[in-house]
Every structure is written in C-alpha cells, then in structure tokens.
Amino acid sequence: MATESTDPGSVRPGGRTARVRAAVLRAAGDALAEGGLAHLDLAEVARRAEVGRTTVYRRWGSPTQLVADLLADMAEQSLPRTETGTLLGDLRANARLVRRTLADPRQGALFKAVIAAATCDDQTAAALHRFYEIRVDAWQPCVQQAVERGELPEGTDTREVVRAVSAPLYYRLLTSDAPLDEAAADRAAEATVAAARAGVFTRSAE
Structure with missing residues (x-):
C-alpha cells in the first residue's frame, strides 16, 4: 500500500515547533528522494530547512530517526479513505490514490529510497512497517463493509485484500x-475484487 499522502512537511497549526518540524521533514524528504538514506546528512537537512544544526541533532539524533519521523508525518497527513458504496469503487479509489503517489516524481523517488533503506536498516524497516499498518488500518473498513453487505464471503481477511490492491503497483x-498509469491501478483493483469474491482471501478454519 502506499502513502497515498500529501507532501510530507506541509505546515500544520502548532506554532514554531510545528513549523520547524515541517521544514525539516520537507528538507529530509527532498534529500532522501535525491540521494537515498546513505546521503541523508543532518547538517545538510538543517541547511536546507534553514534551521539550526543543534535543533536537528537534538530532536532527531540520526538519519534513521529522521526517516522514522518523516514516515510518521506522512501517515498522519495521508488522505482519508473513499467510500463509494461498492467494494470495486472503494478499492479503485485506493488504487488510484496509491498510483498518484508512486507516479509523482518526488514521492515515487522517496518511496524507492525508503524501501531500499529498509532492506538493510532495521529501524527504517520498522518505521516503514508502521506506516503501512496505519494505511491498511485506514482502508480495511471498506472491505469489512463489503463483507457486511454480502459482497464478499464471511471470514475474508480484510487487511490482506487491501494489501493486494497495492502490491502490483509497487512491483x-x-x-x-513502464509508466504507472491509471489503467494499471484499475486492473489492480479489479483483480483484487475478483479474487476476494472467489474466496481467495478467506481465512482457513482453525
């Protein structure tokens, strides 16, 4: 799944502390998208954000802690789920949101960098896992509602259905x-709905 988020670092109410965090996370996202975790330097982030180095080092301490906060911020700012009244409509909306995020030059590069970093850094991996758990939690009620409407079999694993929508887009x-276009997003949603209706995501009896 994806973030499907607004650009990290958008200023939110909360005074100077919130503005500093927003500026630093925006700068960190830019630097991460450009050079990956290996080139994420706290002093350079401070320069880009136009804040003191001491502030950045005191609050975040390391590049991995900064990435963890960036992902937390992205999860906080992610757009809410869309409810259309049908499973296909809901999952198509989810897939298109993921596609827009991943197809964005900055956001797509940022996610590639974070995923690459997560393969060799446990703290980044844990932060990435938390990000996706939040996004799956946000969208799984759409699938649960489809079960309650009778669109899907009882016992459907709602979280696995949500994950299945994003998986082909990340792949x-x-x-x-090849361009990550809206047709790819729609195919991902349609394939997931077909599999879910066929019982592919039904939990096996204990």
Whole structure:
C-alpha cells in the first residue's frame, strides 16, 4: 500500500515547533528522494530547512530517526479513505490514490529510497512497517463493509485484500520503467475484487 499522502512537511497549526518540524521533514524528504538514506546528512537537512544544526541533532539524533519521523508525518497527513458504496469503487479509489503517489516524481523517488533503506536498516524497516499498518488500518473498513453487505464471503481477511490492491503497483514501480498509469491501478483493483469474491482471501478454519 502506499502513502497515498500529501507532501510530507506541509505546515500544520502548532506554532514554531510545528513549523520547524515541517521544514525539516520537507528538507529530509527532498534529500532522501535525491540521494537515498546513505546521503541523508543532518547538517545538510538543517541547511536546507534553514534551521539550526543543534535543533536537528537534538530532536532527531540520526538519519534513521529522521526517516522514522518523516514516515510518521506522512501517515498522519495521508488522505482519508473513499467510500463509494461498492467494494470495486472503494478499492479503485485506493488504487488510484496509491498510483498518484508512486507516479509523482518526488514521492515515487522517496518511496524507492525508503524501501531500499529498509532492506538493510532495521529501524527504517520498522518505521516503514508502521506506516503501512496505519494505511491498511485506514482502508480495511471498506472491505469489512463489503463483507457486511454480502459482497464478499464471511471470514475474508480484510487487511490482506487491501494489501493486494497495492502490491502490483509497487512491483511495477520497483521492477519496470513502464509508466504507472491509471489503467494499471484499475486492473489492480479489479483483480483484487475478483479474487476476494472467489474466496481467495478467506481465512482457513482453525
């Protein structure tokens, strides 16, 4: 799944502390998208954000802690789920939101960098896992409502259905240079709905 989020670092109410955090996270996102975790330097982030180095080092301490806060901020700012009244409509909205995020030059590069970093850094991996758990939690009620409407079998694993929508979009992002277009998003949603209706995501009896 994806973030499907607004740009990290958008200023929110909360005074100077919130503005400093927003500026630092925006700068960190830019730096991460450009050079990956290996080139994420706290002093450079402070320069970009136009804040004191001491502030950045005191609050975040390390690049991995900064990435963790960036992901938390992105999860906080992610757009709410769309409820259309049908499972296909809801999952198509989810897939298109993921696609827009991953197809965005800055956001797509940022997610590639975070995913790459997560393969070799446990703290980044944990932060990335938390981000996606939040996003799956936000969208799984759409699938639960489909179960309650009788669109899907009882016992459907609602979280796995949500994950299945995003999976082919991330695979395409990471393994192909083909455009990540809206048609790909719609196919992902339609394939997931077909599989869910067929019982593919029904939990096995204990």
